[in-house]
Amino acid sequence: MMRIFLLLLAFSIFNLCSAQNLGALLFSGNCITCHHPTKTISAPSAAEVKKRYKEAFEDKEEFVSYMATWVKKPTPEGSLMHDAIKKYGVMPELGFDEETLRVISKYIYENDFTKHETGY
Numbered sequence: 250m251m252r253i254f255l256l257l258l259a260f261s262i263f264n265l266c267s268a269q270n271l272g273a274l275l276f277s278g279n280c281i282t283c284h285h286p287t288k289t290i291s292a293p294s295a296a297e298v299k300k301r302y303k304e305a306f307e308d309k310e311e312f313v314s315y316m317a318t319w320v321k322k323p324t325p326e327g328s329l330m331h332d333a334i335k336k337y338g339v340m341p342e343l344g345f346d347e348e349t350l351r352v353i354s355k356y357i358y359e360n361d362f363t364k365h366e367t368g369y
């Protein structure tokens with residue numbers, strides 16, 4: 250009985266950690282090539298994108314759902330960064346499903362890019 254309990258405990262802790270790390274992993278694998286944590290190279294930095302979205306949406310759920318929806322299908326009309334579009338062109342569509350993009354958007358909301366660059 251105890252052993253099963255410990256096993257379940259270990260499993261839940263593992264799940265908690267991996268949910269957070271999954272966002273970091275997905276961001277590092279798919280977004281960081283264009284969005285450096287703090288430097289603007291070929292696209293606005295992750296810190297800059299986050300700042301703009303936070304200015305527009307104080308609420309975490311609104312931030313996450315707007316970002317996930319926009320990244321799923323980037324359009325100039327829905328953009329919060331028209332200046333960036335002028336400079337770099339509209340971001341390409343990457344083909345992720347909305348659930349994955351919500352995980353990434355949550356990570357962007359939670360992670361302080363100015364402190365630890367990739368969240369690890």
Ligand code: HEC
Nearest residue numbers: 279280283292298320328329330333334337338339340353
């Ligand atoms: C091939 C390069 C590239 C990749 C890869 C990329 N982006 Fe972008 N992204 C851009 C560029 C360029 C802009 C600025 C122009 C714009 O806003 O459309 C941008 C803008 C954005 C914006 C601001 C949108 C707005 O205009 O309001 C968000 C949010 C964003 N990216 C999220 C992501 C996420 C999340 C990923 C990874 C899943 C990602 N991007 C991957 C190039 C990229």
